Amino acid sequence: MKLQQLKYIVEVNNNNLNVSATAEALFTSQPGISKQVRMLEDELGIQIFGRSGKHLTHVTKAGQDIINIANDILSKVESIKAVAYEHTKPDQGALNIATTHTQARYALPNVIGKFIKKYPKVSLHMHQGTPSQISEMAIKGEADFAIATESMHFYEDLIMLPCYHWGRSVVVKSDHPLANLANNRQINIEDIAKYPLVTYVFGFQNKSDLEVAFNNAGQKPNVVFTATSADVLKTYVRLGLGVGVLASMAIEKGLDDDLVAIDVNHLFGYATTKIGFRKGTFLRSYMYDFIEEFAPHLDKNLVSKAATMRDHEQIAKLFENIELPMR
Numbered sequence: 466m467k468l469q470q471l472k473y474i475v476e477v478n479n480n481n482l483n484v485s486a487t488a489e490a491l492f493t494s495q496p497g498i499s500k501q502v503r504m505l506e507d508e509l510g511i512q513i514f515g516r517s518g519k520h521l522t523h524v525t526k527a528g529q530d531i532i533n534i535a536n537d538i539l540s541k542v543e544s545i546k547a548v549a550y551e552h553t554k555p556d557q558g559a560l561n562i563a564t565t566h567t568q569a570r571y572a573l574p575n576v577i578g579k580f581i582k583k584y585p586k587v588s589l590h591m592h593q594g595t596p597s598q599i600s601e602m603a604i605k606g607e608a609d610f611a612i613a614t615e616s617m618h619f620y621e622d623l624i625m626l627p628c629y630h631w632g633r634s635v636v637v638k639s640d641h642p643l644a645n646l647a648n649n650r651q652i653n654i655e656d657i658a659k660y661p662l663v664t665y666v667f668g669f670q671n672k673s674d675l676e677v678a679f680n681n682a683g684q685k686p687n688v689v690f691t692a693t694s695a696d697v698l699k700t701y702v703r704l705g706l707g708v709g710v711l712a713s714m715a716i717e718k719g720l721d722d723d724l725v726a727i728d729v730n731h732l733f734g735y736a737t738t739k740i741g742f743r744k745g746t747f748l749r750s751y752m753y754d755f756i757e758e759f760a761p762h763l764d765k766n767l768v769s770k771a772a773t774m775r776d777h778e779q780i781a782k783l784f785e786n787i788e789l790p791m792r
Contacts, residue, residue, distance in 0.1 A: 468542065470505040471535035473498050474513055478532050479605055482514065482521040537745070540606060544747035551749055557586040558749055563599040563608035564591070565615075566694045568738065571714045572792070573612075576759045584751050595666070595693065596620075603743060609752060611741045612759075615673075623741035624772050627784050628760035630735040631792045633674075634716060634726040636702050636709035643708065644725040654682035654732060661689040661707035663698050674733045675710060699724065712736075714792045735791065744772070762787055 473487070477498065480486040488495040506513055513528035514521040524532065550558055560580075564573065569591055581589060592602055600619035603611035611623060614631070635657060637643050643660070646652055664675060664686075679686045689707050692698055695715035702709040702724060709724075710733075716726045740756060740763070742748070748756075753765045767783075774780045 466505065466508060467501075468539070470501045471538055473501050474505065474528075474532055475535050475539060477502065477514070477521070478524060482523070484521065540743060540745055543606065544745065547747045547749055551747075555750055556584055558751065559588045559590065560610075560752065560755060561590045561592065561602075561608045562610045562612060563594060563602040564612035565596075565599070566593050566696075567712050567715060568612050568614075569593055570694075570696065571712070572738070573759070576755070579758055580751075580755055583754070587751055603741060606743065609742060609746070610755070612738065613741075614736045614738045620739075620741055621777070622744070624744055624746075624774070625739040625741035625777065625780065626756075626760070626763055626768065626771055627787075627789055628738045628740055628763070629790045629792050630737050632713045632728065632730040632735050633710060633733050634713040635729050636699065636711060636716065636721075636724050636726050638702065638705065639723065639725050641708070641725070643727065647725070647727045651731060652727060652729070654678055654684050657708060657710075657729075657732075658682075658684040658686065661687045662710055663690040663692075663701045663707040664688060664710040665695075665698070666691045666693055674736070678733050737789065742772075746772075748772075762789070 473491075476487045476491060477484060480490065484495050484498055488498050491498070502513065509531070511527045512525050513531055515523040515525055547558075562573075573591075577589060577591075580587075592599075592608055594602070596613050596615050596619050599608070599611045599613050600623065602608040603620075604622055611620065611625075612628075613620070635643060635652065643652060643656060646656060658679065665673075675686060690698075690701055692701075695711045698709050698711050699715070699721065701707065710729070713726065713728065716724070740759060742752075748768070753768060756763045756768055757765070771780050771783055774783065
């Protein structure tokens with residue numbers, strides 16, 4: 466059994482059983498991968514992948530167990546390398562972050578600016594995606610950190626640490642009826658339900674707070690446009706396509722003065738952004754620094770303690786007396 470063989474079966478699984486795509490990603494040959502997979506299966510005496518002719522069709526039950534263990538082994542190998550680099554090149558390396566557009570655009574720029582200045586020899590890479598894509602990148606090891614708010618069920622296999630709360634605003638043009646109404650009283654769900662909405666893709670959440678709030682009020686949201694980018698949503702609000710519902714942090718003083726932002730935390734509550742990493746990951750010193758720069762309460766001692774927790778319930782208990790900032 467070789468580490469290379471374990472890497473091949475993991476990558477074949479990651480590439481949806483497409484051996485050709487796996488070979489291309491690993492800069493090797495398709496026959497070479499197929500041969501090594503067969504050799505591993507012969508050595509173990511079981512099939513890892515089911516086949517139809519020359520094509521892989523599915524992962525067997527035993528194969529899935531083996532792939533899961535192989536993932537853990539390869540992760541430990543990377544941790545061994547990280548330990549060595551921490552002692553030989555403490556200020557050099559790479560940091561891959563997977564997150565949403567809102568976090569990348571509004572929450573991270575200052576943090577990344579300070580990080581790059583402090584660690585000029587660390588190459589930092591940002592990957593944007595949906596919650597499912599973000600969690601997949603982190604689980605596969607393509608990203609060191611996942612930063613997200615929605616759909617926490619995607620992150621069950623990661624250590625997720627709470628960073629801050631953020632609220633939502635209804636955004637309209639200055640001549641919109643809701644802008645005038647908000648000057649006189651708090652708006653409610655029934656007020657918003659009268660107008661078409663532009664908001665974040667509902668797929669970002671298993672059951673979005675917007676949907677829950679409307680359902681509880683016996684209303685149905687008339688969503689006419691969705692996007693993953695707050696900038697795109699604001700553009701369509703300006704075009705008069707509908708009323709925007711987006712993160713309050715995405716409203717920028719000066720740039721968005723032509724729009725009216727109405728606080729609606731009393732309707733939808735607040736969301737909590739979390740940063741996560743794979744269980745068993747060896748965190749480099751600069752990784753601890755990045756986490757603390759992003760969320761000052763997450764110092765090395767607290768992060769290290771959370772990393773030893775058995776499950777998300779234990780982590781939640783660890784943070785139950787820690788007051789998070791609001792953005």
